[in-house]
Amino acid sequence: MEQWIRKYIRASGAPDITSLRAALATTPPDQLLQLITTIRDSKSYTALLLAISRGHPEIAHLLLTPLREIADELLFEKDEGGHTALHWAVEKGDRELVELILHTVSSGKKYKLIAVKNGVGYTALTKAAVSGYTEIVETLLISLSVEQRVSLLNIQTNRYLNTALHRAAYSGHTAALRSMLTSIPPDRVSALLSINNRDSRTPLEEAESWGRKESVELLKSWKRPVLAVPVTPAFWKFAALQDADNQRATALAQAERRIGLLQDEAEQHAAALANQREESQQQIAALQEANNQMTAELANQREESQQQIVALQEANNQMTADMAAMMERLNRLDIYLRTPTDTNETGDQFHEPLG
The missing domain is CATH 1.20.5 (Single alpha-helices involved in coiled-coils or other helix-helix interfaces)
Structure with missing residues (x-):
C-alpha cells in the first residue's frame, strides 16, 4: 500500500485502480490511515487531497470507505490554499463524494468540518453557494441540526464579510438561496437577512445591486413580519430529507x-x-x-x-x-578298498598308501 501511495503521489496521469484495490485488500484501516496521513508530496498534499483536487473521485472513494469515524485528522488537513478534502469535493461539484466525507467524519465533528474556512474565508457551504450547487447545499445542511445550520449561515468570509446567502444572492443562484432559507424555521430567517457585508449590504441589497431579479423576488418574499411567516411546506420537506439522511446514517x-x-x-x-x-x-x-x-x-x-x-x-x-x-x-x-592286494615275502598283504 505504501508503494502504491508513493507511486500515485509522483504520478501525473490516470491512477491504477486495480493495483490500489489489491493493496487495500491486505491493508488494515488503521495502517491505511497512517500511510495516507504521513506520506505527502512536496507541497504537503496527502494522497486524499491529491485524488480529489486532481479529479480522481474513484480514488477518494476507495481510500475513504474503510475509514469511517477514524479519519478526522485526515479530513481536517489543508493544502497550501487552506482547502480541505470537503472544500475540494464541493469545488468539483461531486455530491456523492461530499456525502461520503460527511459520513466518514465523526458525527460530533461534522459542523466543525463544514465550517472550516479556506484561505479566503470560504466554508464548504459558501463554496457551494457561490457555484450554485443546490444539491450540495442541501446535503451539507441536512447533516446538521437547526441550530448548527443557523450558526453556519451566520459565518462571514474573512475579507468581504459575505455570508453564504450574500454569495448566492450575488451570483443569482436562486435555488441555492431557497434551500438555505427553507432549511431553518421562518422566525430565524429575518436575522440572517439583516446581516451586512463589508459594503454594508444585506443579501437582498447584494442581489439588487447585481440585478439578480429572481433572487430579489425570493428575498423580498421573506421580508415580512416574522409572525406572519408560516412554516412553509419546503421547510417540512427539508426536515423530511434530514430525517431520511439520519435514517440512512443509522442504517x-x-x-x-x-x-x-x-x-x-x-x-x-x-x-x-x-x-x-x-x-x-x-x-x-x-x-x-x-x-x-x-x-x-x-x-x-x-x-x-x-x-x-x-x-x-x-x-x-x-x-x-x-x-x-x-x-x-x-x-x-x-x-583303495577295491584295489587287489599284494603279498610280500613274508606273506603279509600291503597296499599303496592312500597318500
Whole structure:
C-alpha cells in the first residue's frame, strides 16, 4: 500500500485502480490511515487531497470507505490554499463524494468540518453557494441540526464579510438561496437577512445591486413580519430529507456493526483454522519423524540381514568345500578298498598308501 501511495503521489496521469484495490485488500484501516496521513508530496498534499483536487473521485472513494469515524485528522488537513478534502469535493461539484466525507467524519465533528474556512474565508457551504450547487447545499445542511445550520449561515468570509446567502444572492443562484432559507424555521430567517457585508449590504441589497431579479423576488418574499411567516411546506420537506439522511446514517452504522461482527467471526474462524493447521503440521512432522526412524531401523535391519546372508553364504561355501574334500577322500578310500592286494615275502598283504 505504501508503494502504491508513493507511486500515485509522483504520478501525473490516470491512477491504477486495480493495483490500489489489491493493496487495500491486505491493508488494515488503521495502517491505511497512517500511510495516507504521513506520506505527502512536496507541497504537503496527502494522497486524499491529491485524488480529489486532481479529479480522481474513484480514488477518494476507495481510500475513504474503510475509514469511517477514524479519519478526522485526515479530513481536517489543508493544502497550501487552506482547502480541505470537503472544500475540494464541493469545488468539483461531486455530491456523492461530499456525502461520503460527511459520513466518514465523526458525527460530533461534522459542523466543525463544514465550517472550516479556506484561505479566503470560504466554508464548504459558501463554496457551494457561490457555484450554485443546490444539491450540495442541501446535503451539507441536512447533516446538521437547526441550530448548527443557523450558526453556519451566520459565518462571514474573512475579507468581504459575505455570508453564504450574500454569495448566492450575488451570483443569482436562486435555488441555492431557497434551500438555505427553507432549511431553518421562518422566525430565524429575518436575522440572517439583516446581516451586512463589508459594503454594508444585506443579501437582498447584494442581489439588487447585481440585478439578480429572481433572487430579489425570493428575498423580498421573506421580508415580512416574522409572525406572519408560516412554516412553509419546503421547510417540512427539508426536515423530511434530514430525517431520511439520519435514517440512512443509522442504517449504515448498523450495517457497519454487522460487518464488524462478521469480520470478528471470520477472524476467529481464521484463528481456529490456523490452530488446526498448526496442529496438523505438528502431527505431520511427528509422523514424518516416526517414518524416518522406522526407515532408519528398516535400513539397519536390512544391513544386518545382508551381513547375515553374506555370513551364511560364506559358511555354506565353506561347508560345500569341506563336503567336496570329504567326498574326494571317500572316493579315494573306496578305490583303495577295491584295489587287489599284494603279498610280500613274508606273506603279509600291503597296499599303496592312500597318500
